[in-house]
Amino acid sequence: MYKFKYFIVILLNLFLVNCASEKPFFSVKTSAKNNTIKLGSTVKLSLNNPEGVNINSVVYKLNGEIVSETLSLKNVKLGKQDLIAEVISGNDTVIAKSNLIVLNNKRPDLYTYEIVNTYPHDPTSYTQGLEFYKGELYESTGQYGQSKLRKVNYETGEILKNVDLKSGYFAEGLTVLNDKIYQLTWQADTGIIYDVNTFEKLGIFRYDLSKEGWGLCNDGKDLYKSDGTAKIWKLNTTTFTEDDKIEIYTEKGKIGRLNELEWANGKIYANIYENTGVAIINPENGAVEGVIDFTPITTQISNYSSNDNVLNGIAYNSETDTFFITGKRWDKLFEVRITKK
Structure with missing residues (x-):
């Protein structure tokens, strides 16, 4: 049967x-x-x-x-x-x-820069994220056992506040919104939230569809997160769900390995990992509207390496309308003014 x-x-x-x-x-x-x-x-x-x-x-x-x-x-x-x-x-x-x-239907515009000031930068800082908030500079540094969150006097390089992360965290990008610091970690599926004034840890959030944490910025309402691919994810700050995304393309193809992000004047500025170029991105459709070549600035860094101590750190200061540029273990922080060629 x-x-x-x-x-x-x-x-x-x-x-x-x-x-x-x-x-x-x-x-x-x-x-x-x-x-x-x-x-x-x-x-x-x-x-x-x-x-x-x-x-x-x-x-x-x-x-x-x-x-x-x-x-x-x-x-x-x-x-x-x-x-x-x-x-x-x-x-x-x-x-x-x-x-x-x-x-995209047009080539990116070419931009150049003028160095306005040069400041000291901690050469032990493996810079992953850099951002101004209310005139103060905040920095996230990476590497296992060396990851930190810092508030820095950008003119002197003095560390005003510092929090060491647990050894299992490799810190990545950060952004500050409504008196809260949001800091990413690389492969731990964890973002950390702090009080901007005290550096007290307020909580954590998990990643949604993206697998890794690379760069972070905000538009005054939502967070924008890169994950090392050609995608930038839009995060809801209440649920931390990735409610939307854009893919970054030129007229020829996609741009991958997007890393540190900065929001300025309605655009996203994205550092491309192990590259001296920065892309200026339309956050609505992902079009690369402009590119900035920072190759000349790297000649002023004594320990610059194209596959290790690379350019990584973009912060826009709205009070001066200038950008601050640095890299991983660079001994200098550059204040620059960006203009179209």
Whole structure:
């Protein structure tokens, strides 16, 4: 009896598999070469129906929103977009999936800088995050067993406040919002919250969809977090869920290894890890609108290394309308004024 029941179960499973395989096959086609198109362009969508089955209806969706067969890409985010077609054929509903890559439609503008002042910087600080808040400079430093949160007198280099992190934490970026310091750790899935005045630890938060903590900034309401990829995540400061994200693209492709972040004048300034360039990013769609090459400034650092003591630290001082630039274990902090070439 047991063998008979087992035989019936096998037949039933085979029947279900065969029924599922009888659903028609469709795929989404686009008029874009390699499914890659630039912002502001128009792309035509169509359905590939190799079996020539009868179709009742087709609904196209881009990132979950219904779109027409002639799709305008004027007000969309850059990067990989989820493109699907919901196809009804007879009694079957079939989902055909594809992707569309949206690039920026112009080259980034080139920016340059003028050094306004040079200040001392602690050469033992493996700088990961740098930010001004109410005229005071705060710094996060990394490495296991050496990670710290600091308040620094930027003119003298004096350490005004210091908190050592537990040895299991590798500190990364930080930002300050509403008298709270938010500090990331690298691979511990943990962000730490402090009182900006006392450095008292107020709590922690866990990462959501992103796997690592790299850079952090804020727009006065939400946090923006990099994770070492081409993505920047938007965090809700109440739930700490990653409610939204942008992918960072130029007119040629994506920019990965985004690290330290700074919000200034409605844009995100992002340091690219192990690179002397800083990208100026549109936070709405992820477009790289400008780039700054800080290669010349590295010649003033005696221990500069392109794969260790790299540029990493961007802070905007709204009181002076200048940026402060440093790096990992640099002995100098540079105040610069950034202008378009």
